[in-house]
Amino acid sequence: MKKSRNIYIKVLSLFVGVMMMFSIIEINTISVKGKNSSYSIVFNANGGKGKMTKQTIAYNTFAYIKKCSFTKKGYTFLGWSKTKKGKISYKNRQKIRNICKAGSRLNLYAQWKKDSNRRAILLGETSTIEVPINDVKSMNGVMKNSIYHGLKMSSVVYYPNHKKKDIVAKIKSVFKYNKPNDVSYIYMTCHGDGYGNVYIGSDDTYFSVSGLRKLLDKYVNGKVVLIIDSCYSGRMIKDTMLNTTDNSDFADKFVNDFINYENTEIKGFTTNKYVVLCSSKANETSRGGDDVSLATRYWSMGAGWHPVQKKTCKLFADTDGNGRVTLKELYKYSYNNVKKQGQHVVVYPKNSSFVLFGRFN
Incomplete structure (x- = not known):
């Protein structure tokens, strides 16, 4: 009888342990699905004119960067850079996935080229x-x-x-x-x-x-x-x-x-x-x-x-x-x-x- 009781206690402990493990996984899952499940992109005209709203993208999913709606008189839009005077990192409407960490914000700056006369x-x-x-x-x-x-x-x-x-x-x-x-x-x-x-x-x-x-x-x-x-x-x-x-x-x-x-x-x-x-x-x-x-x-x-x-x-x-x-x-x-x-x-x-x-x- 004592042996059966010990077996019962072990099984119960194992069950409790498994349940706790699933609880932790569920908590983490909720955390991922919450505030840290997406990231945002903020667009800067970088000398151009116009407005573009922030783009929020779910983590681990594919998306397209918004089409540039900024304009600059006498200039052609080339693409997006991570810095004001940096190299082109992303093209207009480029397909992306996880370009920054979940829960973070990425600033992109429009890059321009002066038009030909x-x-x-x-x-x-x-x-x-x-x-x-x-x-x-x-x-x-x-x-x-x-x-x-x-x-x-x-x-x-x-x-x-x-x-x-x-x-x-x-x-x-x-x-x-x-x-x-x-x-x-x-x-x-x-x-x-x-x-x-x-x-x-x-x-x-x-x-x-x-x-x-x-x-x-x-x-x-x-x-x-x-x-x-x-x-x-x-x-x-x-x-x-x-x-x-x-x-x-x-x-x-x-x-x-x-x-x-x-x-x-x-x-x-x-x-x-x-x-x-x-x-x-x-x-x-x-x-x-x-x-x-x-x-x-x-x-x-x-x-x-x-x-x-x-x-x-x-x-x-x-x-x-x-x-x-x-x-x-x-x-x-x-x-x-x-x-x-x-x-x-x-x-x-x-x-x-x-x-x-x-x-x-």
């Missing part, structure tokens, strides 16, 4: 009805009403119907103070021929593909956006001779290359320095008109300027609604509309997310 020159040889002055006026409307992180272009120079030597001088002066991260826009509307020459001078002079390329390589620092509305303008991208069976064309090409031998070393604008949008393929004419040329019409509307109503309009090419018109978006919008009349816009590089125009803060 954007400058533009608008050129045109509009002495004939096929090249309307409204081409230049429409693109002038686009450039002057584009807003990048709250800022307009640094300068927009309206300069149609000038001699070639004056155009060269103006290009040199407009982009004289460019820095490597700046963006320069050059719009041209004029006649073009099957050899890629663009007749932009009012004195019946032209730029060859290689001649224009050498000029811009030498005098325009940074990224260059080249937009050309002319027949055969696609040769700016693919500088190959227009296929023809007329022997006189081959003779003219031979003479032209011989005279301009120094300009034949460089072919096309297919380098990282250039973003190119052309109104037609290398072997194709472009449609002009009394009002506005076909390609320029849809480039303007895609970028937020109505060429007929002569005022700002919605960004028709902005398919994702973010206030930015990328090269890919403007190409797709204009291509789909222009091709209905047998003309084909061409672009370099393809599928580029480079922001050309827009209205965004």
Whole structure:
């Protein structure tokens, strides 16, 4: 009987011990589920403007950092750092898990990069009805009403119907103070021929593909956006001779290359320095008109300027609604509309997310 009693006491003690163990586990579990079961993130604009509320995240769970709603005029948001001037620790909307201890608070500071200066020159040889002055006026409307992180272009120079030597001088002066991260826009509307020459001078002079390329390589620092509305303008991208069976064309090409031998070393604008949008393929004419040329019409509307109503309009090419018109978006919008009349816009590089125009803060 005494032995049975001892066994009973041992079993009871073991039971009590197990129960106490579970109680401790439960207390700890309650503690984890309580104030120490989550952590918080506090967002600092770090020179920007706007408000962001604290983000609370449950421990041991995945979450996405809040999308940055801060803005800084003339700057682009890069990501979040743990210090004011530190390296980027987290990207916008990055997926995270347990980036600090449970029950603690993490301060994140927005990191900013100063935007590029954007400058533009608008050129045109509009002495004939096929090249309307409204081409230049429409693109002038686009450039002057584009807003990048709250800022307009640094300068927009309206300069149609000038001699070639004056155009060269103006290009040199407009982009004289460019820095490597700046963006320069050059719009041209004029006649073009099957050899890629663009007749932009009012004195019946032209730029060859290689001649224009050498000029811009030498005098325009940074990224260059080249937009050309002319027949055969696609040769700016693919500088190959227009296929023809007329022997006189081959003779003219031979003479032209011989005279301009120094300009034949460089072919096309297919380098990282250039973003190119052309109104037609290398072997194709472009449609002009009394009002506005076909390609320029849809480039303007895609970028937020109505060429007929002569005022700002919605960004028709902005398919994702973010206030930015990328090269890919403007190409797709204009291509789909222009091709209905047998003309084909061409672009370099393809599928580029480079922001050309827009209205965004």
